[in-house]
Amino acid sequence: MDTGSIDDDFYRPADAFFAENAQVALTYDDAALATLYSDVLPRDTDLETVLAPSLRLRVPIVSADMDTVTESRMATAMALNGGLGLIHYNMPEREQLSEVSRVKNHVHGLIQEPIKARVEQLIGDVLALVEERRFGFRTFPVIDEKGVLLGLLPGHAVKRRYASRSVRDAMIPRAEVHTLRQSELGGDPIARANRFFDEHMGINKLLVVDAEDRLRGLFTLSDIDRITQESVSRLKPARDEKFRLVCGAAVSATRHSTGELDQERIAAHVGELVERGVDVVAVSTAHGFSKGVGDTVRLIRREFPELPIIAGNVTSAAGVEFLAECGANTIKVGQGPGSICTTRVVAGVGIPQLTALHVASRAARRSGVTILADGGITKSGDIVKALTLSHGVICGGLLAGCPEAPGQIMEINGKLFKQYRGMGSLAAMKAGSAARYGHADSDAQRKIAAEGVEALKEVSASIDILLMQLAGGIQSGMGYLGAATLPELREKARYIRVTPAGQRESAPHDIVEVKTGGA
Ligand code: XMP
Numbered sequence: 001m002d003t004g005s006i007d008d009d010f011y012r013p014a015d016a017f018f019a020e021n022a023q024v025a026l027t028y029d030d031a032a033l034a035t036l037y038s039d040v041l042p043r044d045t046d047l048e049t050v051l052a053p054s055l056r057l058r059v060p061i062v063s064a065d066m067d068t069v070t071e072s073r074m075a076t077a078m079a080l081n082g083g084l085g086l087i088h089y090n091m092p093e094r095e096q097l098s099e100v101s102r103v104k105n106h107v108h109g110l111i112q113e114p115i116k117a118r119v120e121q122l123i124g125d126v127l128a129l130v131e132e133r134r135f136g137f138r139t140f141p142v143i144d145e146k147g148v149l150l151g152l153l154p155g156h157a158v159k160r161r162y163a164s165r166s167v168r169d170a171m172i173p174r175a176e177v178h179t180l181r182q183s184e185l186g187g188d189p190i191a192r193a194n195r196f197f198d199e200h201m202g203i204n205k206l207l208v209v210d211a212e213d214r215l216r217g218l219f220t221l222s223d224i225d226r227i228t229q230e231s232v233s234r235l236k237p238a239r240d241e242k243f244r245l246v247c248g249a250a251v252s253a254t255r256h257s258t259g260e261l262d263q264e265r266i267a268a269h270v271g272e273l274v275e276r277g278v279d280v281v282a283v284s285t286a287h288g289f290s291k292g293v294g295d296t297v298r299l300i301r302r303e304f305p306e307l308p309i310i311a312g313n314v315t316s317a318a319g320v321e322f323l324a325e326c327g328a329n330t331i332k333v334g335q336g337p338g339s340i341c342t343t344r345v346v347a348g349v350g351i352p353q354l355t356a357l358h359v360a361s362r363a364a365r366r367s368g369v370t371i372l373a374d375g376g377i378t379k380s381g382d383i384v385k386a387l388t389l390s391h392g393v394i395c396g397g398l399l400a401g402c403p404e405a406p407g408q409i410m411e412i413n414g415k416l417f418k419q420y421r422g423m424g425s426l427a428a429m430k431a432g433s434a435a436r437y438g439h440a441d442s443d444a445q446r447k448i449a450a451e452g453v454e455a456l457k458e459v460s461a462s463i464d465i466l467l468m469q470l471a472g473g474i475q476s477g478m479g480y481l482g483a484a485t486l487p488e489l490r491e492k493a494r495y496i497r498v499t500p501a502g503q504r505e506s507a508p509h510d511i512v513e514v515k516t517g518g519a
Contacts, residue, residue, distance in 0.1 A: 007034065007494070010034075010496060011034035011494035011495065011496050012494060012495055012496070013493070013494055013495075014358055014361075014388070014389065014493060014495065015362075017031075017494075017495040017496075018355065018358040018359075021355075021497065024355075025351050025352040025355040025356070026352055026354040026355045026497070027337065027352035027353045027354050027355075027376065028353060028354055028376065028377075028381070028382040028385050028386070029498065029503050029506075030352070030354060030497060030498060031354055031385065031495045031496065031497060031498060032495070032496055032498050032502070032506070033384065033385060033388065033477070033480075033481065033493055033494065033495060034494040034495070034496060035480040035481065036480070036481050036482045036492060036494070037482055038479055038480065038481065038482030039482065040478065040479055040482050040483065040484045041479060042472070042475035042476050042478065042479035043475065044484065045474075045475045045478040045479065045483070045484055045485070046484060046485050046486075047059050047060060047082070047471060047474060047475070047486065048485070048486070049370075049391050049392050049486055050370070050391070051280070051308065051310075051329065051330045051370050051372070051391055051392060052280065052308035052309075052329035052330060052370070053308075053329075054241075054279070054306065054308060055084075055246070055279055055280050055308040055329070055330075056238070057082060057083055057084055057238045057246070057392065058082030058083075058235065058236050058237070058238050059081060059082035059083045059235055059238070059467060059470075059471050060083075060383075060387060060391065060392035060393060060474075060486060061078070061083040061084075061383070061392065061393055061395060061467065061470060061471075062078070062083060062084045062085070062086060062248075062372060062392055062393065062394045062395070063075065063078050063083070063084070063085040063086065063394075063395060063396075063399050064086065064374070064375075064394050064395060064396035064399075065086035065087065065088045065089065065248075065249075065250035065282055065284050065423075066088055066396050066400075066421075066422075066423050066428075067088045067090040067091075067406065067421075067423065067428055067431060067433070068400055068405060068406060068407055068418070068419050068420045068421050069088070069396050069399055069400050069405050069406075069420075070085045070086055070087055070088055070405075070406075071087060071088070071099055071406045072087065072099040072100075072102035072103050072106075073404045073405075073406070074399070074402070074404045074405055074406070074463065075087055075099075075103045075245075075247050075248075076102070076103050076106045076245060076404075077402075077404040077462070077463035077464065078463060078467075079103065079237055079238045079239070079245035079246050079247060080108060080237045080245065080464075081235045081237070081463060081464060081467040081468070081471075082235040082236055082237060082238050082467070082471075083238060083467060084238060084246055084247070084248055084279075084280070085103070085247065085248065086248040086249065086250050086280075086282050086284075086310070086394075087099045087100060087103075087247065087248065087249045087250065088250055088423070088433075089249070089250045089251060089252050089284075089432065089433070090423070090428060090431045090432040090433050091432070093269050093272075096249055096273075097272050097273065097276055099249075100247055100249050100273060100276045100277070100278050101276045101277075103245055103247035104244045104245065104247055104276060104277040104278075105244070106244075106245055107185065107189045107217065108189065108190060108227065108237070109189065109190050109193060109219055109223050109224055109227050110189060110193075110208060110217040110218070110219055111217055111218045111219070111220070111223075112216070112217045113217075114140075114141055114215070114217065114218040115129075115133075115135065115140060116140060116141050116142065116143050116215065117140040117141070117142045117153050117167050117171075118142065118143070118144075118167065119142055119144070119150060119151075119166070119167050119168040119171070120166070120167070120168070121166070121167045122163065122164060122165065122166055122167070123157065123158060123159070123162045123163050123164075123165050123166070123167065123170060124160075124163030124164060126140065126153065126158055126167065127158055127159075127160065127163060130158065137155065137220075138155035138158040139152065139153065139154055139155045139158075139205055140152070140153045140158075141153075141207055141215050141218060142167055142171045143214075143215050146214065147214040147215055148212065148213050148214050148215075149174055149177065149179065149207060149209055149213055149214070149215045150171070150173075150174055151171035151172055151173050151174050151177060152171060152172045152177045152205065152207070153167055153170060153171045153172075154170075154171075154172055157170035157171075174213075177207060178196070178200060178203055178205075178206055178207065179206070179207045179208065179209050180192070180193075180196065180206060180207075180208050180209075181208075181209060181210070181211070182208055182209070182210050182211075182216050183211070185208065187243055189219075190224060190227055190228065193206055193219040193224050194224050194228055196219075197221050197224060203221070204220060204221035204222070205218060205219070205220055205221070206218070206219040206220075235467060235468065235471055240277070240279055242277075244277060246279045246280075247277070247278060247279055248278065248279060248280040248281065248282055248310070249273050249278050249280075249281055249282070250281070250282045250283075250284045251266065251269060251270060251273075251281050251282070251283055251284075251296075251300075252283075252284070252285070252433075253266070253283065253285060253292040253293055253295075253296040254266055254269075255292075261292060261295055261296060261299070263299055266296060266299060266300070267299060267300075267303050270300055270303065270304060270307070271303070271304075274304060274307060278307075279308065280307070280308040280309070280310055280329075280330075281300060281307065281308075281309055281310070282309075282310035282311070282312075282332070283296050283297055283300070283309065283310070283311040283312075283328075284310075284312065284313075284332070284423075285312070285313065285437075286313060286335065286343060286424060286437050286451065287313070287335075288311055288312040288313050288314045288319055288323055288331070288332065289314050289316065289318065289319035289322055289323070293311060293312075293323070293326075294322060294323070294326045295326075296311075297309055297311045297323060297326040297327050297328050298326045298327055300327070301326065301327025301328075302327075308329045308330070309327060309328045309329055309330070310328065310329070310330040310331075310332060310372065311323045311326070311328035311330075311331060311332065312331055312332025312333065312334070312372075312374065313332045313333065313334050313335050313374055314331060314332070314333060314335070314360065315333060315334070315335045315350065315351040315356040315359070315360065316351075316359060316360070316363075317359050317360065317362060317363035318363070319331075319360075319363075320333075320360045320363035320364050320367060320369065320371065321363050321366070321367050323369075324363075324364070324367035324368070324369040325367070328369060329369055329370065330369060330370045330371065330372055330391070330392075331360065331364065331369055331370075331371050331372070332371075332372050332374040332394065333353075333356055333357055333360040333371050333372065333373055333374060333390065334353060334356065334373065334374035334375035334376065334394075335349060335350035335351065335356070336349065336350025336351075336375075337350070337352065337353045337374075337375040337376030338374075338375035338376060338396060338397070338422065338452075339375075339376070339378070339396065339397035339420075339455075340396070340397065340420060340421060340422035340425070340452050340453050340454075340455055341375065341422055341424070341451065341452055342422070342424075342450065342451050342452055342453060343424070343451045343452075346449050346450070346451050347449075347451065353373060353375070353376045353386070354385065354389070357371070357373050357386060357389040357390055358389050360389075360390075361389045361390065370390075370391035370392075371389075371390045371391060372390060372391065372392045372393065372394050373386035373387075373389070373390040373392070373393045373394065374393075374394040375394065375396065377393055377395050377398055378397070378398065379473075380469065380470045380472070380473025380474060380476075380477075381473065381477070383470060383473065383474055384473065384474055384476075384477030384478075384489075387474065387477075387486055387489055387490070388489055388490055388493035388495075389490065389493075391486070396420070397420060397457060398466075398470075399463065399466065400418060400420035400457045401417075401418050401420075401457035401458055401459050401460035402459075402460055402461070402462060402463050402466060403459070403462055404462065404463045405418060405420075407419045409459055410456075412456075415458060416458065416459040417456040417457065417458055417459060418456065418457055418459055419454070419455075419456060419457075420454075420455050420456065420457045421452065421453070421454040421455060422450075422451065422452015422453055422454070423437075423452060424437045424450060424451030424452035425450050425451075425452040425453055425454050426448075426450045427454055428452065429448070429450070434448075437451055477489070481493065
């Protein structure tokens with residue numbers, strides 16, 4: 001039975017669908033994807049995406065380079081789950097370098113900077129610290145001023161009864177402490193630590209030292225147990241060719257006070273990022289189709305021919321072609337869709353995301369670059385729609401409530417929240433992001449038009465759980481379209497417009513909801 005032509009009349013491939021809707025800008029909720037014959041099970045789908053020849057992710061999700069979303073903790077968690085984090089630039093350049101190093105040097109399961117005790121401390125001092133910082137553990141490595149391991153203070157000694165005794169008296173001496181050399185960890189540190197705990201019944205801490213016996217980290221039995229149990233279902237990490245986690249960093253089009261691009265400073269900073277092992281830099285601005293962004297991308301491409309470059313943001317084909325010609329590999333698409341954005345309200349510009357993505361994707365195909373759908377994603381269904389036209393998505397608000405995002409948790413009326421603010425909000429611009437919105441740093445101290453707001457997000461599940469749910473949603477979408485890979489998803493997608501009544505029908509309705517479905 002050939003029903004192909006009937007469906008073809010209604011459910012249209014991208015080029016036809018957007019051509020037929022050429023005079024109207026659409027976003028995610030304005031269109032639905034038609035289901036297609038499938039012999040693909042969601043669990044058999046492959047979420048790998050290639051953003052640049054040397055930048056491959058296992059899950060096509062990137063955490064936004066925003067100061068309330070991505071620092072090293074978020075970037076590490078994203079890469080561990082197959083995605084990528086872009087470390088923001090609202091911090092001194094030196095600090096951004098350290099943040100990148102933290103991700104690149106991360107060994108899963110290894111606590112790299114364990115809390116330490118000193119021999120001259122009293123047990124009472126250590127107890128006070130445990131109570132003040134509410135540590136859930138009481139065992140501490142003991143080191144000297146050069147970081148050399150002297151012993152291990154066992155939890156059973158950290159008791160009020162021994163408060164006046166010194167750490168020196170209570171610690172297990174170095175010769176009796178179980179350690180591994182960093183060089184012994186090999187390519188799979190978790191498996192190595194797991195073997196150690198198998199072989200040493202009753203031991204639940206393993207210290208890692210370098211060749212000079214300086215403390216470099218700590219494995220705990222409970223972490224290793226949890227990680228090995230999770231490894232069966234967990235998403236696989238995104239790594240570089242040296243088996244380190246992938247990490248990106250945002251760079252800004254820094255200018256001299258005269259307004260000229262500060263080429264030397266940009267090149268020097270990117271050079272240091274490369275030395276730390278950064279996998280990609282993102283030239284992040286609100287208006288990527290501009291001389292400043294083009295010149296910055298050209299400069300980085302000239303100085304670092306092999307380095308993957310993300311640049312943006314644009315919403316036009318000409319913008320994509322411009323940045324591609326300047327040397328960018330991946331173009332960020334999105335102006336004003338973000339949950340904290342006011343660009344469209346303030347400046348009257350920006351294009352709803354689905355149309356912007358289609359226009360950009362056509363230019364990207366021609367120019368041989370990839371595109372990232374940046375902003376406005378609130379659920380996994382949006383990601384599926386975005387991936388029919390792009391090679392990955394950038395999420396800010398969706399991830400800002402996770403424990404891995406920077407910032408303190410605050411309690412308001414019994415609910416827990418974290419701060420989430422636009423990089424174009426006044427507070428963020430004062431903290432350094434003014435250049436992203438075309439203002440000089442000094443302007444940020446005066447009254448300038450903010451293009452973002454400061455907000456709160458309710459605290460959400462960890463990145464491990466959230467990405468698992470989002471990846472599961474993408475895989476379901478692929479199963480419905482019979483797409484085993486993301487290129488197949490892009491090729492097979494068929495769209496139709498949805499009315500406001502159709503949108504209402506598309507979400508839970510006419511019920512009293514007692515439990516939400518998650519992401
Ligand atoms: P979501 O919707 O994921 O969007 O929260 C995150 C994206 O929003 C962009 N962004 C801004 N856009 N004013 C804007 O117009 C801002 O202050 C602002 N801050 C971030 C950015 O592209 C981010 O990835």
